[in-house]
Amino acid sequence: MDILFLLIPFSAVLVLLILGVFGWAVNRGQFEDLDREGERILDADGVTVDGDQGPRQGQHEQSQQSVLKK
Numbered sequence: 001m002d003i004l005f006l007l008i009p010f011s012a013v014l015v016l017l018i019l020g021v022f023g024w025a026v027n028r029g030q031f032e033d034l035d036r037e038g039e040r041i042l043d044a045d046g047v048t049v050d051g052d053q054g055p056r057q058g059q060h061e062q063s064q065q066s067v068l069k070k
Helices: 004-027 034-040 059-069
Strands: none
Touching: none
């Protein structure tokens, strides 16, 4: 019974923390344009959302040349 004095406040703090992280994600725009993300993997041209997520300039050509050498 004494453990409830510990578990109830701990669970309330955990719920508040989860709600805070969810609110932060919503305000930062993490849940916008979800349809585009599902279609992005189907694009054959390799368009990326951010410039740093795709292959570097020249890296794609180097990988193609290494495949051709084999």
